[in-house]
Each structure stands twice: as C-alpha cells, then as structure tokens.
Amino acid sequence: METELTLRIDGQDHHLTIDxxxxxxxxxxERIGNTSAKKGxxxxxxxxxxxLTDGRRTLSCLTLAVTQGGAEITTAEGLGQDGxxxxxxxxxxxxxxxxxxxCTPGQVCSAVGMLAEYADGWPSAVTEPGTTAELDHDExxxxxxxxxCRCGAYANIVPAVQAAAPRREGTNAGGAR
Amino acid sequence: MKPFAYQAPGDVVDAVRSVAEDPAAVYLGGGTNLVDHLKLGIVSPDLLVDVTSLTSAEITDGDGGGLGVGGLSVGAAVRNSDLAADPRVRERFRVLSQALLAGASGQLRNMATTGGNLLQRTRCVYFQNVSTPCNKREPGSGCSALAVPGRPAPTHDGAGWTRNHAILGASEHCVATHPSDMAVGMAVLDARVRVLGPDGERVIPLTELHRLPGDAPERDTVLEHGDLITGVELPPMRGRSAYRKVRDRASYAFALVSVAAVLDVADGVVRDVRVALGGVAHKPWRATRAEEQLRGAAPTPANFRAAIEAELTDARGVDGLDGGNAFKIPLAAATVTAVLRDLAASETGDPR
Structure with a gap:
C-alpha cells in the first residue's frame, strides 16, 4: 500500500510516495540515492x-520509513559540515x-551517537555501577x-573512536523522545 | 512481505479498538523484532498500528500513584536506553539497569520500547526459519529442536540445535526460551504490567505475563488480541540487586543463562531474597523454591548453592546436535551462587 511521506535526510526534505x-x-x-548507509x-x-535519528544512533534496516515523517535523519554522508x-x-x-x-559509514554514525551518549553520562554493561566510566578499550x-567489521579492523577502530572522543560536553543524546 | 496498511492513531483507545476489531492487525512499537519478523515471513499482518507516540515515554516517581516512595512508573514507550540510563533506575533498581545494558546493542536499545521488549519473541532458530516445523509459529507442525519429522528416530532425546533452549518448564511441544534480559530484571522486582484492552485497563504481575509452553506454545503471554501494554510499575525495593549474564560472546548475544537477584540481609540472616533466571525457560523464571529456602537462613555460599540446587531439581537438559543444553543446569547453579555471594559480601562490606 502506498503512502505519501516527507523524509528529512541530512537537512534536506524529500517528498516521496512509498510502499x-x-x-x-x-x-x-533506492529512492533518495543516499548509499552511505549500507545493507549488510x-x-x-x-x-x-x-x-542518527534526531541525534540518536538507530538501525535503518529495522525502521519502517513510514514511521519517520518529522524525524531528522543524519547519515554518514551528512555528518560533515561546510564540506x-x-x-x-x-x-x-x-x-x-x-x-x-x-561497515565504515555505520561505524562512524554509531561512534558519533555513542560519544554523545557517553557525554551525557550513559553507562554501559561494563561500567562499574555508581561510577563514571573512562572511555577505555573495554568501554x-x-x-x-x-x-x-568482517575485515576485523577493530584494532584500529577502537583507537580512532578513542581519539575522536570529545571532552565531556553534553549533547542531546539523553533528550526527550 | 505481504502488503499492510499503516496507522498512527491520535488516541490510545482508538488504537486498541483498531487492533481488537481486526484479527490481522498488530501494534508497532520500536519495530526491532516485528520488522525483522515481517521480513522473515513469520508474521503477515494487514495493518500496523503505531503506538510509539500513544503510550507514555516518561518515567515518573511512584509516590503519587499508589506505588509507594521509591517506586517508579515506566511508560510503555520509554526506550530501553533511556530506562537503563535513568539515574533513579540506576540508583534504586541496579538490576534492571544492568539487565537492559546487557541486552542487544546501543542502536537497538535506542529503538526498542519497554512494552515491545516484553513482547519480543523467542530467537529459537526453528521459530525464525519458516522452512522448518515449529509449533510456536505453526501449531501442530512439530518441534524441530526436539525431533525433525522425516528423520530417523534419534537415539537421544533431542534432534536439533538446543544450546539456547529451555531446561525448566518446557513441554514436548516447545523448548524455546524467552530472550529478554529486561523482563528478567523486572520479574525479580515484582513489577506489574499495565494493560489496556477493549474492555478497559487491568494490571498483571510481570511474572504472570509470560506463559509456559504447555500444549499451546503459540501463546507467549496471557494477553488477548487487542491488549496493549501501556506501562510497567516498579514497586520500591529493599536490599541490593545485581544482574549477571553468561553468553557465548562478550557482548551483543542472547543469554545462555542470566541471573537477576535481590538480596536483603539483616541481623546475619536473609530477610528477603528474590532470584529470576533468564535463558532457561519460556518465561523469566522466578526461583521461588530457592527463595523460600533462603529466607531466614544465613547468607552463606553453601546455603545459596543448596537453595538453587533445590530449585533446579526439576531442570532437565535436552540433547542436541550441538551437544545439547544440559550444561546450563550447573551453569545456572554456579551463576546464582556467585551473584548471591557477591551481593551478600557487598551487604556486609566484605571486599569481594
């Protein structure tokens, strides 16, 4: 069944009639021509x-497009600013x-979302309860x-994410939604 | 995938009516399980009713709602990640925060809702593969984990891959396990589930929400078609709590065995204890026999082990092509003993 929908992708509105x-x-x-999100x-x-959906990392393969009207979607293609x-x-x-x-565009989007969660003080399964986690290898x-990553590039992905970690500055990962 | 209509009604009563009136309608929450099932052909609804913006996405203190000071009321649309990170949940219900963080991945926790998590379905490979018989997916077709039709009778109990299957409360029709970590953390907290149905609202103890398979494994829960989970109530908790999950990978894998426990020690004896197991049954398994045996007893590792061994008297492994799952019985005993031992040590200030 077809429905009309406006998707906001990387700051741009796309009016679609979709199944x-x-x-x-x-x-x-297939519809917008943004192939940065990969189908694994x-x-x-x-x-x-x-x-990123309203700043939060999500999986686009398990998201029905019809539920995303009004959401701000950011793909790896739209992460950079001013070129x-x-x-x-x-x-x-x-x-x-x-x-x-x-896997890289997904890794990058996930890392951006994860660093925002970390900046907001979210714990993980390996965080000692009641403490503030250091963003070390295990975290x-x-x-x-x-x-x-099927190539097994984790040995370099982890240091890359660690290097990109900002100082603890709140972004809006914990915002209401 | 069969075509379906999509609705996002503005009112929760309208949503319940829409689904109750249409046997082929289903609710859509975060979609992390349902959308996968649509792709796999496990379900083929003709209408999806999106309820993510209809039920509450708030976590509120229970003081005003009859829950008692320290209790929390969790809206069904609260995302798993928000519930896990909420400072009140981390402070008062550590077991629940830990259970949530042990489940799925960061992306999935951002999507999955509280109500949807409770209603996620088993990850039994035969349930998820429409080409294999499964009594849960297709009643009467047989259980591929227990016996594969057409194959010579096995010389052992099992015939399929049973590593992730049940050791408690299974039936000849189904040995699947419930996959949720969150539900185990809530079962141990005596949580209550608020449900809105066509005839109004009711409250169900979380431990009575999920069923054992019996001869109707197609029914995961006691909910009727059209019933909508609107929230979960967490009564105040006394004592310390913890969740421990044992799995084949360090992260992002379902539990072989998981343990949620609450322990309250006073005057050198167990004043209250609650234990729930995940990965071992068709529902979060409250170890009530072990709990009864421990109340009033000394909080020693020997007593903990004796109690959980009493609980596991009825546990039974299923043989399988992968070596079966009998290993879960001693694994469950050891994990429960360790979790309670650590909680007891932290109560008395012992270093471990």
Missing amino acids: TRTTLLDALR CDHGQCGACTV GLHPVQQAFIDHDAFQCGY IAERMSGNL
Whole structure:
C-alpha cells in the first residue's frame, strides 16, 4: 500500500510516495540515492545501516520509513559540515580504521551517537555501577558491539573512536523522545 | 512481505479498538523484532498500528500513584536506553539497569520500547526459519529442536540445535526460551504490567505475563488480541540487586543463562531474597523454591548453592546436535551462587 511521506535526510526534505513496507534503509538507498548507509545483514545484527535519528544512533534496516515523517535523519554522508569531514570521520582516516570500508559509514554514525551518549553520562554493561566510566578499550568495545567489521579492523577502530572522543560536553543524546 | 496498511492513531483507545476489531492487525512499537519478523515471513499482518507516540515515554516517581516512595512508573514507550540510563533506575533498581545494558546493542536499545521488549519473541532458530516445523509459529507442525519429522528416530532425546533452549518448564511441544534480559530484571522486582484492552485497563504481575509452553506454545503471554501494554510499575525495593549474564560472546548475544537477584540481609540472616533466571525457560523464571529456602537462613555460599540446587531439581537438559543444553543446569547453579555471594559480601562490606 502506498503512502505519501516527507523524509528529512541530512537537512534536506524529500517528498516521496512509498510502499508502507519500505524500510528507511531502502528509502535512503533506492529512492533518495543516499548509499552511505549500507545493507549488510538487513536484520539488525551487523550495524552497517546505522544512522542518527534526531541525534540518536538507530538501525535503518529495522525502521519502517513510514514511521519517520518529522524525524531528522543524519547519515554518514551528512555528518560533515561546510564540506569538511566530521572529527570521527577524520579520526577513522588518521588511524586507518577500516579495510574494505563497507561497515565504515555505520561505524562512524554509531561512534558519533555513542560519544554523545557517553557525554551525557550513559553507562554501559561494563561500567562499574555508581561510577563514571573512562572511555577505555573495554568501554568502547562494549558500546560499539552493535557494529561488526568482517575485515576485523577493530584494532584500529577502537583507537580512532578513542581519539575522536570529545571532552565531556553534553549533547542531546539523553533528550526527550 | 505481504502488503499492510499503516496507522498512527491520535488516541490510545482508538488504537486498541483498531487492533481488537481486526484479527490481522498488530501494534508497532520500536519495530526491532516485528520488522525483522515481517521480513522473515513469520508474521503477515494487514495493518500496523503505531503506538510509539500513544503510550507514555516518561518515567515518573511512584509516590503519587499508589506505588509507594521509591517506586517508579515506566511508560510503555520509554526506550530501553533511556530506562537503563535513568539515574533513579540506576540508583534504586541496579538490576534492571544492568539487565537492559546487557541486552542487544546501543542502536537497538535506542529503538526498542519497554512494552515491545516484553513482547519480543523467542530467537529459537526453528521459530525464525519458516522452512522448518515449529509449533510456536505453526501449531501442530512439530518441534524441530526436539525431533525433525522425516528423520530417523534419534537415539537421544533431542534432534536439533538446543544450546539456547529451555531446561525448566518446557513441554514436548516447545523448548524455546524467552530472550529478554529486561523482563528478567523486572520479574525479580515484582513489577506489574499495565494493560489496556477493549474492555478497559487491568494490571498483571510481570511474572504472570509470560506463559509456559504447555500444549499451546503459540501463546507467549496471557494477553488477548487487542491488549496493549501501556506501562510497567516498579514497586520500591529493599536490599541490593545485581544482574549477571553468561553468553557465548562478550557482548551483543542472547543469554545462555542470566541471573537477576535481590538480596536483603539483616541481623546475619536473609530477610528477603528474590532470584529470576533468564535463558532457561519460556518465561523469566522466578526461583521461588530457592527463595523460600533462603529466607531466614544465613547468607552463606553453601546455603545459596543448596537453595538453587533445590530449585533446579526439576531442570532437565535436552540433547542436541550441538551437544545439547544440559550444561546450563550447573551453569545456572554456579551463576546464582556467585551473584548471591557477591551481593551478600557487598551487604556486609566484605571486599569481594
């Protein structure tokens, strides 16, 4: 069944008539021409399709596009500003944090969302309860566990994410939604 | 995927009516399980009713709502990540925050709702593979974990891959486990589930929400078609709590065994104790036999172990192509003993 919808992607509105079965991932790739979000498993197990929804990292393959009217979607393609790279993107280059690159846009979006969560004081499964976590290897590995890299570039992904971690400044990861 | 209509009604009563009137309608929450099932062909609804903006996304103190000081009321649309990070949950209900953080991934926790998490379905590989018989997906078709039709009779109990299957409360029709960590953390807290149905609102103890499979494994819960979970109430808790999850990967994997526990020690004896197990049954398993045995007893590792071994008297492993799941029985005993031992040590200030 078709429905009309406006998706806001990387700051730009796209008016679409889509089948209700269309995932956000397929709408991005097949309808809007934004192929930065990748289709890995298409079942929410690999993280390659990660985007930011109102600043939060989510999986576009398990999101029906029809539910996203009014949401602000940011893909890896829209992370940078004024033609420059986002600091997390630059850190991935500086640390050679990829091999084939297929998982990289999802890794980058996930890292951006994760760093915002961390800045807001969110704990992880390896955070000692009642303490404030240092963003060390174990914390990054746990918080990024939803993003698989089949090349096994984790040895460089973790340092890249660590290098991109800002000082504890609140962004809006914990905002109401 | 079969075509479906999509509705986002402005009113929760309208939403309940829409689903109750249409046997092929379902609610849509965060979608992390349902959208996957649509793709896999496990379900084929003709109408999706989006309730993510209809039920509350707030976590409120229970003082005014009859819950008692220290209690919390959690709206069904509260995302798993928000519930895990809420300072009140971390302070008062550590077991629940830890359970949530042990589940899924950062992305999925940002999407998944409280109500949807409770209603997620088993990750049994045969349930998720429409080409294999499964009594839960297709009643009467058989259980591929227990016996594969057409294959020579196995010389052991099991015939399929059973590593992630149940050791408690299973039936000849189904040995699937409930996959939620959050539900185990809530079961141990004596949480109550608020449900809105066509005939009005009611409250169900969380431990009575999920069913054992019996001869109707297609029914995960006691909810009727059209019932909508609107929230979860967490009564105040006394004592210390913790969640520990054992799995095949360090992160982002379902539990082989998980343990949620609350321990309250006074005057050298156990004043109250509550234990729930995940990954072992068709529902979060409250270890009531162990709890009864421990109340009033000394909080020693020997007593903890004896109590959980009493609880596991009825546990039974299922053989399988992967070596079966009998290993979960000693694993559950050891994990419960360790969690209670650590809680007791932290109560008395012992260093471990």
